[in-house]
Amino acid sequence: MPRRLAFRAGTASIIGLPNAGKSTLLNALIGEKLAIVSSKPQTTRTALDGVLTTPSAQIVFVDTPGIHKSDTPYNQKMMRSVRASLDSIDVLVFVHDAQRVISTEVEGAIALVKKANVPTILVLNKTDLVDDPKKILGLLEQFPKHHEFAAYVPISAQSGEGVEQVRDEIIKLLPRASKIYPDDHITQMPSRFLAAEMIREKILAETHQEVPHAVAVLVDTWEETPKLTKISATIYVERQGQKTIVIGQKGAMLKSIGTAARLEMEEFFSTKIFLELFVKVRPDWRNQPEFLNELDWRRMTGERDE
Ligand SMILES: Nc1nc2c(ncn2[C@@H]2O[C@H](COP(=O)(O)OP(=O)(O)OP(=O)(O)O)[C@@H](O)[C@H]2O)c(=O)[nH]1
Ligand SMILES: [Mg+2]
Structure with missing residues (x-):
């Protein structure tokens, strides 16, 4: 009689x-578009x-910002969130772009892997x-010289x-443990954060140079009615010129951002959406700790409270 495999569960952070x-x-991995x-x-x-739940395991994945030099408060906040994701985890997944060599930046990132001291x-x-x-094989052969990966x-x-x-490979490295979340749970992120991210993704796709970095999105109101959900959101930029770009000629850019975001929301939330977008200039928002906290989904209390 084959022995029933014990259930495995744990956390795996994705860094790089x-x-x-x-x-x-x-x-x-999740089979769902959660991250932009x-x-x-x-x-x-x-x-x-x-979260991914299979018949034999449950993996809580943590996706993180890219590892980079942090010179501004905002970048430092991003890197703090990377470091925090290395605490109390079972497995690390280190992602490297196969088109790139193992540069000093990559070595710096591998130093974080070593510090985390978990199977990677x-x-x-x-x-x-x-x-x-x-070329792929050649690159793969380089990595064990830097770290012994699992x-x-x-x-x-x-x-x-x-x-x-x-x-x-992740499941093999997880401890025997019971489920942390119910089977249908996929994320802790509030809907209003996911919606704001969908809007930001459409802006990133349409804009260039400094604009993507200067954009932040916050959902202001979220109102569910039997027929549709009404969402209003503000796109923050740092300068008037960026606002002009995001709005576009006769509002064309904002319209196409809104349409693309709404269609994705309708699919994800399985309901009709009415989406209203505003654009505001907020100079230097990246250096304003209070505003950065507002953007943090962990600080968003509930999904639908105003
Ligand atoms: N061709 C190809 N493109 C990929 C693949 N994986 C990701 N990309 C593209 O690479 C770009 C970056 O992908 P992301 O998943 O946003 O990368 P990331 O590591 O999360 O980036 P940050 O969040 O900015 O750190 C996007 O344009 C993706 O579509 C792949 O396997 N093949
Ligand atoms: Mg990413």
Whole structure:
């Protein structure tokens, strides 16, 4: 008689340099688009959670901001959230972009892995963008010289190739434990934060240079009626010129951001949405601790209170 496998449960943080594909991997692992994704670095600004429950295990993933030098209060806050995500975890997933060499930045990030002192899986992502398999192998062979990882997995988070293997390697490293959350629980993040992030993602996709970094979004009101949910949100920028860009000619840009965000919200929240967007200039918001706290989903009390 085969012995029934004991259930495993625990936490796995996903870390790496900006733009490595951490959030894309989180979404692929969960099978749900929880974290926003963009080609601009520092898309993820705070640690966020996503839970996967399988018949044999429950993994609480923590997606984190990219590891970078922190020179401003906002960047320091982001890096604090990366460091906090290394505490009391069972497994680390270190994501590296397969197109990139092991630079001093990567070595700095590996130093954080060493400090965390937990089994770490090296994920070589974006292999679909590398034409020669020998290059992938060559890069994989470099990593053990820097750190002894628990597993080395080449993947494409975008196509899904190799993602199941990452999941299985994580499960192997989890302790025997019972479920932390009910089966249908996928995240602690409040709906209003998820909605604000969906809006921010559409702005990141449409804007360039300094604008993506200068944008913050807060949901102001959230009103559920039997037929639809009314959401109003404010897009904060730092300068008048950025406001002009976000609004666009005759409001065209804001309209397309609003439409794209609304369609995604309707699908995610399975309801009709009426979305109203405002754009405000708030100079220097990145240096205002109180405002940064307002943006933090952990500080958002409840989902629907005003
Ligand atoms: N071709 C390809 N692109 C990918 C893959 N994974 C992620 N990307 C793209 O890489 C960019 C960055 O992806 P993200 O998931 O936002 O990266 P991240 O590591 O979370 O970035 P930050 O939150 O800014 O640290 C996006 O344009 C993704 O679509 C992959 O496997 N293949
Ligand atoms: Mg991210």
